[in-house]
Amino acid sequence: MCNGLLNPAQYREPQALADEHALIFARTWNFVGLLFEQEAGQHRGVKLGATSLIIQCDKQGRPxxxxxxxxxxxxxxxxxGVHRGPIRxxxxxxxxxxxxxxxxIPQPQAFPEVIADKSAHRLKEFACETVGQFIFVRLSTDGPSLRDYLGPEYDFLLHASAGMNGLIDEFRQDVHANWKAVIENSLExxxxxxxxxQTFMKVEGMERGHQAPVDTVQHPLHSSIDHPAAADWLVTFERKIAPKIGSWAWRFPHYTHHLIFPNLTVTSFLGYSFHIQRFEPSAVGITTVHSRTVSVGFTGQSPVGAKMVEQIYAESKSFxxxxxxxxxxxxxxxxxxxECAERPAVIGNGIEDRVLHFQRAYQRCMNPTSPPPPT
Ligand code: FES
Ligand SMILES: [Fe+2]
Structure with missing residues (x-):
């Protein structure tokens, strides 16, 4: 057990959010959307920290x-949100x-200098890179490449993208809590x-007490957990369900949850769909969660299997x-x-390690020149 590294004031004071915008959201790579959603001839408004962005693909199809x-x-x-046609x-x-x-430009004669050199009046542009289907933006002009920033998560996102073919579900909803509290909740x-x-405890194949989940907390910013599916459930799945629903691009025998710092989580059970959540700090006490569930393509699926997958996806949406x-x-x-807490939290050994890891990553970004916090 140890004390949490953050102060309750950091979850409730507007100045804390202003500092996070400058030190975290302006300097890290941030997930802003998926490539397959980004059709030609449309653009998307996205908020990144305190900055409002437009994402669109150029003539080469590059976001x-x-x-x-x-x-x-x-x-x-x-x-x-999404808008059809050019930016107007x-x-x-x-x-x-x-x-x-x-x-x-209506009445162009009034703007001779703009007409003479339109490029000089282009919209300010930011660094934008993709890994598989995932589009990321970095607001600061200097910083690591996306690949360097993501470390091992680069390959995870690349693999996860392999079979992605559409959205099963998408919603944006406000949670009345600071973004860090919402992320910490997702990490344990x-x-x-x-x-x-009544929900998670009843998921078939995921009953607790079978095999211990495995945390990965080696990277200074990102973390993940793999929770093996129950072995006997997997055997039944293999015999009765897999032959009907067919195969998909990246199959693994566990539930996995990844935090890509600061505010993206990607989760999946077995790899036949991915749940992607972006936690946007709309105010110090409000987090807008943008949730997408993404389907993957199957090969060798029977008509019965197609119905089963439809059913699995419908259940996953309501779940x-x-x-x-x-x-x-x-x-x-x-x-x-x-709002009225006075002391730091206490963090449990073994069961809340990723919460502590997130708080260390947070501190590392907020105090880039200070030595790493003691373990
Ligand atoms: S056309 Fe954009 S402010 Fe005038
Ligand atoms: Fe939960």
Whole structure:
């Protein structure tokens, strides 16, 4: 057991969020969306920390990230979410091409300098890189490549992307708690019996007490856990279900949960779908969770198998929604406690290691020049 490394004030004071925007969200690589969602001829408004972005693919199909601010007189160009057609400013209707260069300007004679050198008035652009289907943006001009930043998670995201072919479910919902409290909740299974005794505790093949989960906390920022499926359940799955539903790109015999610091989690059971959650700090006490469940392609599937997969996906959608509601309710209670808490939390050995690991990663980013915290 040890004391938590963060102070309750860091979960409730607006200054803490302002510091996080500058020291964490502006300097790390942040997940902003999936490549297959990004159709040609559309653009997407995304909030990254305190910065509003537009993501769109250029003529080569490469995703690019632009500041969501018009070069004319600073109007925000679009709201969050997907928009069809080119970027068009709602104020005076300037339009921008796929490279973020002004393409259409009403009454152009009034802007001779812009017309003479449109590129000089392009939208501010940020570093944007992909791994498989995952698009990431870094706001700061300097920093590591995406591959270096992700370390071992690069290969995980690449493998996970292999069979991805569409969205089963997507929602955005506010949780009334600080983003760190919401992420910490996702990093431990200690709360499962109390909070999810009607949901997670009843998942077939995932009953507790079979094999211990394996934490991976070697990377300074990211962490993951693999929880093996029950061996006898897997044998039945192999015999009765697998021959019907066919095979898929990346199959593994466990439940896995990855945190890609600071605010992306990717989870999957066996690899036949992936649950991707982005935790956006909308205010110091509000986290907007953007949740996507992604399907993968199957080969060698029988018609009965196709129905089974449909059923599995429908169940996973309602399961995700119920688990989300349970976590949202407990996170709200945690935030209410944090509003008047005076001491650091206590963190359990072995069962809350990833919470501590997250707090160390957080401190490392918030105090980049200080030595690592004692273990
Ligand atoms: S502010 Fe965008 S066109 Fe005028
Ligand atoms: Fe939970």
């Amino acid at each position: 690019r990230a632009f500041l969501n601010v018009c070069s004319h007189r600073h109007a925000q160009l679009c709201e969050q 400013c709602p104020y005076h209707s300037w339009t921008y091409d796929r490279e973020g260069i002004p393409a259409g 299974g200690y709360h499962v019996p109390a909070v999810h005794n 995700t929604e119920r688990v989300f509601a349970e976590d949202a309710a407990i996170c709200r209670a945690v935030q209410q406690g944090l």
